[in-house]
Amino acid sequence: MSITVYVPRDSTAIALGAHAVAAAIVAEAAKRQIAITLVRNGSRGIFWLEPLVEVATDAGRIAYGPVQPEDVGSLFDADFLHGGAHALAQGLTEAIPFLKNQERLTFARVGITDPLSLDDYITHEGFAGLRQALTMTQEQIVQQVTESGLRGRGGAAFPTGIKWNTVRNTQSAQKYIVCNADEGDSGTFSDRMVMEDDPFMLIEGMTIAGLAVGADMGYIYVRSEYPHAIAALNEAVAIARAHHYLGADILQSGHAFDIDVRVGAGSYVCGEETALLESLEGKRGIVRAKPPLPAISGLFGQPTVINNVISLASVPIILARGAAFYRDYGMGRSRGTLPIQLAGNILRGGLVEKAFGVTLRDLLTTFGGGTASGRPIKAVQVGGPLGAYLPESLFDTPLDYEAFLALGGTLGHGGIVVFDDRTDMLKMARYAMEFCAVESCGKCTPCRIGSTRGKEALDKIIAGEDREQQIHLVRDLCDVMLNGSLCAMGGMTPFPVLSALNHFPQDFQAKEIK
Amino acid sequence: MGPILDALGGLPGALLPILHAVQAKAGYVPAEAVPIIAERLNLSRAEVHGVISYYHHFRQHPAGKVVLQVCRAEACQAVGGEALAQHAIAQVGCDFHATSADGSVTLEPVYCLGQCACGPAVMINDDLYARVTPARLTSLLQEARSKA
Numbered sequence: 001m002s003i004t005v006y007v008p009r010d011s012t013a014i015a016l017g018a019h020a021v022a023a024a025i026v027a028e029a030a031k032r033q034i035a036i037t038l039v040r041n042g043s044r045g046i047f048w049l050e051p052l053v054e055v056a057t058d059a060g061r062i063a064y065g066p067v068q069p070e071d072v073g074s075l076f077d078a079d080f081l082h083g084g085a086h087a088l089a090q091g092l093t094e095a096i097p098f099l100k101n102q103e104r105l106t107f108a109r110v111g112i113t114d115p116l117s118l119d120d121y122i123t124h125e126g127f128a129g130l131r132q133a134l135t136m137t138q139e140q141i142v143q144q145v146t147e148s149g150l151r152g153r154g155g156a157a158f159p160t161g162i163k164w165n166t167v168r169n170t171q172s173a174q175k176y177i178v179c180n181a182d183e184g185d186s187g188t189f190s191d192r193m194v195m196e197d198d199p200f201m202l203i204e205g206m207t208i209a210g211l212a213v214g215a216d217m218g219y220i221y222v223r224s225e226y227p228h229a230i231a232a233l234n235e236a237v238a239i240a241r242a243h244h245y246l247g248a249d250i251l252q253s254g255h256a257f258d259i260d261v262r263v264g265a266g267s268y269v270c271g272e273e274t275a276l277l278e279s280l281e282g283k284r285g286i287v288r289a290k291p292p293l294p295a296i297s298g299l300f301g302q303p304t305v306i307n308n309v310i311s312l313a314s315v316p317i318i319l320a321r322g323a324a325f326y327r328d329y330g331m332g333r334s335r336g337t338l339p340i341q342l343a344g345n346i347l348r349g350g351l352v353e354k355a356f357g358v359t360l361r362d363l364l365t366t367f368g369g370g371t372a373s374g375r376p377i378k379a380v381q382v383g384g385p386l387g388a389y390l391p392e393s394l395f396d397t398p399l400d401y402e403a404f405l406a407l408g409g410t411l412g413h414g415g416i417v418v419f420d421d422r423t424d425m426l427k428m429a430r431y432a433m434e435f436c437a438v439e440s441c442g443k444c445t446p447c448r449i450g451s452t453r454g455k456e457a458l459d460k461i462i463a464g465e466d467r468e469q470q471i472h473l474v475r476d477l478c479d480v481m482l483n484g485s486l487c488a489m490g491g492m493t494p495f496p497v498l499s500a501l502n503h504f505p506q507d508f509q510a511k512e513i514k
Numbered sequence: 515m516g517p518i519l520d521a522l523g524g525l526p527g528a529l530l531p532i533l534h535a536v537q538a539k540a541g542y543v544p545a546e547a548v549p550i551i552a553e554r555l556n557l558s559r560a561e562v563h564g565v566i567s568y569y570h571h572f573r574q575h576p577a578g579k580v581v582l583q584v585c586r587a588e589a590c591q592a593v594g595g596e597a598l599a600q601h602a603i604a605q606v607g608c609d610f611h612a613t614s615a616d617g618s619v620t621l622e623p624v625y626c627l628g629q630c631a632c633g634p635a636v637m638i639n640d641d642l643y644a645r646v647t648p649a650r651l652t653s654l655l656q657e658a659r660s661k662a
Contacts (some may be wrong), residue, residue, distance in 0.1 A: 012629050015644035047631040184626060186587030192628040224534075224571045225627055227640060262527075263534055265569035268625060282529030282555070284568040300526060342631060344592030349631025372593065381588055417589045417630065431588070435625070 002035040003081045006054040006061070009115065010043030010196050011228040012189070017068060018051040024072040025053070032076060042197025044111030045351030046098055054093055057083045063090040098367055103329060104353045105337050106314045107190075110197045116235055118243060121200045127245065129316030133208045134253045138168055141212040145315060147323035149335025154180055154271070154308030155383065155412040155488070157334075157401045160315075163305060166295035167213040170303040175215035177206050177257075178280065178299055178306040181222040181229070182264050182271040185384025187343040187415030190351060191309035195222065195229035198313070199236035200245075203259060205312035207250065208319055209305050210257040218259040219299070221276050224266055233261045268385075268439035272487045273306045275441055286441045287487045308413070310339060331357035334400045334411075344381075344417035345371045354399070361395040363416065375420040379504065381428075383412025385435050386492035388499035389425060408502075409495055425504035429474075430458035432496040440489060447490025450481040454497065461508060471501065471508060515547060519554045529555060529565055533572055542573035577620040578613045579662035582606065582655065583637040586623045589630035594647075598634045599623075601648035605655055618659060 007013070007022040022038060029036045046052055049065035053075075062083040064075060071088060078086040090096055104110075113120035121127070133141050146161025167175060179202065183191035194202055206218045222230055237259050240246045248256045267285045269275045274288035277299050298304025314336065318326045326336045334356035340363060342349045347369035354363075364370070364377065371377055379389040388409030390397070397403050404411045419428070436451035454477045457470045478494035485491040501508060518535045522528050532551055536543050543566050552562045566572045584602050585595060599610075606614050606621045613620045629635035632644035636651065638658045646654070 011642055012632055012644060015629050015635065015642040016632060050632070183628065186626045187589040187630045188626075189628040189630055225624060225637075228642075260525075262530065264571075265530060265533070266571035266624075267569050279530065280527050282527040282565070283561075284565055343589040344630065344633070346631070385588060415589075415630065417592055419592045423592070428588070428591075431591070435587075439625070 002037045004037045004039055004056040005081070006039050006041045006056075007051060008043040008111070008197075009040035010050075010193065011226075012047050013043050013050045013052070014228065016050050016066065020069045021051045021053065021067050021072065024069040028072050028076050034076075034081065036081070039114050041113060042109075042111045042115045043193065044093065044099060045107065045193060046096060046348075047350035048348045049090060049096075052090075052093075053080075055081055055083060059083065059092065061093045063093040063096065064088045065090060098348055098350065098352070101366070102353050103337050103355050105317050105326065105329070106201075106310060107193070107198075107339055107351065107353045108317070109201070110193060110351075113198070115197050115199055115232060116239065118200065118239055121198075125317075125320060126200055127204055127316075129319030130204050130207055130245070131251070132319045133211050134251065134255070138212050138214060141208065141319070142168055144319060144323045145212070148318040148326040149323075149330065149333070150311065150314055150318065150326065151334070151401065152308055153310035153314070153338070153413065155185075155410060157411070160307060160311050163295055163307070164209065164212050166293065167215070167303045167305050170296055172303050174217075174300075174302045175213055176299045176302055176304040177209045177213070177215045177218035178277065178304055179206055179218065179220040179312055180271065180273060180276055180306055180308050181220050181226075182276060183226075183309070183413070184223060184268040184271045185386075185413050185415050187381065187417035188341050188384060188413045189343075190339040190341055190414060192226055192229050193351060194309050194313045195226070196232045199232050200240060201313045201316055202233075202309055203236060203240050203246065205315040206259060207246065207257045208315050209307070209312060211255055213303070213305055215305065216256040216258070218257065219280055220259060220261045221264060221270070221280055222261060223264040230261065230263055237261060267441075268435075269441045269487075269489050272489060274487070277304070277306065284441075286443050287489070289486060310413075329355035331355075331398060332400050332402060334402070338399060338411070338414045340399065341415045342368045342418070343415060345373055345420050346418045347372050356400050357398045359396050359398050360390070360416070363399075364395065364418065368418070371418060371420045373420050375422065377418055378421045378423050379419045379425060379428075381417045381419070381496060382415070383410040384415050385432060386410065386488060386495055387412050387415075388495045389419075389428065389503060390499065391503040408499060410492065425500040425507040426458065426462060429497045429500040430455060430462065432493055432500075433458055436489060436493040444484070444486040444490060446481045446484040447486070447493070450477045450485075450490060451493060453477055454481075454493075464510060467508070467510065474501070515550050519551070523554050529557070529562065533566060537572060542576050545574070578618045580619045580655070580658045581622065581639055582619055582658075583622045583624040583627070584610075585625070585627050585629070585633065585635045587626045587630075589626075590633035590635060593633045595634040598636070598646060598648055598651060601651060602636075605652055618662065619655070
């Protein structure tokens with residue numbers, strides 16, 4: 001009987017050599033005349049073990065990793081096809097502590113299935129949420145999402161149900177669902193994983209959103225830096241359309257919904273929702289003033305639900321299992337789970353989905369295992385380039401939207417980037433200003449000029465010119481940017497700058513010459 | 515231009531899809547394409563030019579046969595991304611946003627390839643590489659140059 005071998009097709013696995021490993025396994029099996037079935041699954045998100053090869057056995061799937069092409073011969077020699085012992089053997093995949101200790105709701109299927117197999121998707125609870133939604137009124141669907149406590153996972157944390165309700169109640173012949181897949185934050189890759197490793201889930205979530213608000217058209221705006229995600233989405237949309245999960249008559253319900261995949265063009269600020277809408281309309285990605293809210297006047301001036309990938313991807317399980325199931329996870333006003341991304345200088349990097357309330361320390365040590373370099377952690381940046389740098393003394397902070405706001409930071413999109421003790425926080429502060437200067441859309445002055453002047457002032461501090469006066473100037477600029485910018489780009493760039501200044505003041509003082 | 519405009523010109527918000535298609539075909543967006551696109555979409559040439567110049571992704575000049583993108587964002591910086599960027603400059607022989615003297619390699623910064631748990635990351639043409647050391651970059655570049 002043919003043995004099933006899994007080699008991920010996630011782009012991180014590919015970037016670490018998964019294609020070559022898959023080819024080597026197929027060639028070696030042919031040479032030894034062993035029948036295998038190769039499945040290119042999604043990634044489990046255990047990126048420190050990628051390429052992670054799995055073999056289906058009677059006991060369950062057994063993992064080997066990280067596998068390189070030159071390991072394949074010895075894996076066959078060790079009879080890995082029957083779970084044989086090998087230096088790279090990791091035991092049952094599900095029992096790997098990094099995975100076992102997670103609470104995977106949104107990522108329940110990710111890594112288990114072939115991302116483009118509709119059969120796999122349906123066998124693993126796929127489209128259960130859509131089928132449920134098709135039995136409900138618009139009001140009932142929105143109510144489920146509202147009661148689940150789901151908040152925007154892109155970073156702004158606005159209650160998803162309330163946004164949907166506004167669109168539902170706005171009268172218009174044409175409404176849109178827009179998926180913000182412009183995941184530009186460094187240290188984040190959960191959107192990418194959903195798109196590459198479980199794209200039908202996103203399609204299902206958008207379709208449910210369409211039913212809930214009465215929209216028949218959806219756009220996924222995905223960044224050009226994600227070619228593998230673009231390809232997977234286009235294939236998945238075509239498959240879904242061919243099987244009437246999209247199109248003029250979804251599952252013979254009489255409801256229409258379709259999706260077009262649109263590609264960004266390397267502008268970070270297009271992750272801001274109104275700039276994204278401008279870009280989708282074919283214009284420069286310049287931020288719009290609000291109001292009007294996109295829910296009232298969004299894409300092409302029509303009522304538009306614009307949600308992040310993870311927000312939309314969380315909807316199917318909420319509909320399938322009910323609002324209470326999802327709401328029972330989490331703490332305070334942060335309900336459900338957050339797919340957290342451990343990145344940067346971390347020993348065990350990857351995706352950790354946990355209920356809100358888990359502490360940074362637990363994530364960094366229990367899951368992450370400390371730095372990859374083996375040196376002490378100096379700082380972590382949570383929430384992307386606009387997130388605060390936090391020192392070790394704050395690692396007992398629970399992951400909770402309000403707790404991070406109280407620290408002068410943001411949970412953002414759940415990315416955590418780790419830096420060891422060799423990092424110069426003055427340079428990181430300068431980088432934050434430089435990045436803002438490069439990526440500012442230029443519409444508002446605090447962001448456009450503030451970031452440029454901020455970079456100049458920090459350059460002077462690096463050069464040791466009028467240090468105290470320049471620090472004062474940087475703080476003043478941050479105040480103007482925080483309070484005077486049109487969107488989060490200028491409004492939150494001060495978070496990394498001020499947190500570096502406040503928590504690591506020694507890095508802004510004259511360096512001792514050794 | 516004809517087939518691209520016929521296929522995409524009717525889309526709502528057609529400009530970005532058209533520019534992507536032109537760049538995919540020609541390798542950049544030639545100046546001659548601007549008035550043709552503008553006329554088809556009933557826009558001014560300035561509007562089309564404004565969009566091309568706004569987005570980092572669109573090129574107004576041909577690139578080298580090998581395009582090397584090095585991630586310069588925080589997560590890659592945390593694991594030696596800056597040293598890799600400096601190595602890339604030395605190897606290619608030009609700064610970022612430029613092409614080597616022989617015209618073969620274009621060096622570009624990129625702000626996140628989504629490989630943040632396994633940095634530093636680079637993309638060489640359409641191929642993605644993670645945990646790239648300076649030595650590995652040298653050999654990857656050599657390989658790409660010989661293939662191009």
